[in-house]
Amino acid sequence: AAHGLRPTGRWRVRLRPWSVLLRLCVGGDGAVWFKAGPPAGAFEGALTASLARWVPGHVLEPLAVDAARGWSLLPDRGPLLRDVLAREPVGPGDWEQLLRQYAAMQHALTSRATEIERLGVPAVPAGAAAGVLDRLDTAPLSARDRAALRELRPRLLDWCAELTALGVPDSLDHADLHDGQVFRPAPGRFTFFDWGDAVVAQPFSSLAV
Structure with missing residues (x-):
């Protein structure tokens, strides 16, 4: 009005x-x-x-x-x-x-x-992404999906470190x-x-x- x-x-x-x-x-x-x-x-x-x-x-x-x-x-x-x-x-x-x-x-x-x-607004900096992934480990996932997430974790840490090193805020x-x-x-x-x-x-x- x-x-x-x-x-x-x-x-x-x-x-x-x-x-x-x-x-x-x-x-x-x-x-x-x-x-x-x-x-x-x-x-x-x-x-x-x-x-x-x-x-x-x-x-x-x-x-x-x-x-x-x-x-x-x-x-x-x-x-x-x-x-x-x-x-x-x-x-x-x-x-x-x-x-x-x-x-x-x-x-x-x-x-x-x-x-x-x-x-x-939630903050999810690159350094916290692995923690977000870890929380999914307690989610109701299939054994296959859970194994895939765990296998991805080391690569995710490398990617996050690479992004952080760029210095982009x-x-x-x-x-x-x-x-x-x-x-x-x-x-x-x-x-x-x-x-x-x-x-x-x-x-x-x-x-x-």
Whole structure:
């Protein structure tokens, strides 16, 4: 209401174990999205609002946030990159531009890593990755998967040491970045959203997604 928006159509609800998402029509072709995340991702609203201040143009600016509840009301900045890919060719230059913009955002946020952690975003520095792997050893895994993880541990330690030696500071990692989490409103322009799985980590880990 503070933004002069009024629901004008039916709500579309998507329920998932990790979130509740509502799409509301607000007149014409306009729409807004309401998201409620789980306790583990309750930081998302506050993080989204902070990112809109720190790296405007790279992320959505929320219409409203209830940080205590982990609720967010977000504008629609479509189309999704996934929808664009389904209807028209996207060349290597577009992918390069997407990665450049994402990397530029991560670089700009390196000095904010401590502030991001204070918002409740988990920190997983390269040196702690082996501990994360060790915790999986108590998870309900098959004997085959458990053996594979244990076999991987020495290699993981080497990889983490190699990353640490590069001296690249930790930054925000989306940790679930794919073509359904990026708006492409125009060629060469990308907007990143949905930060409920984010971590503070070695930024090169994004390259594995």
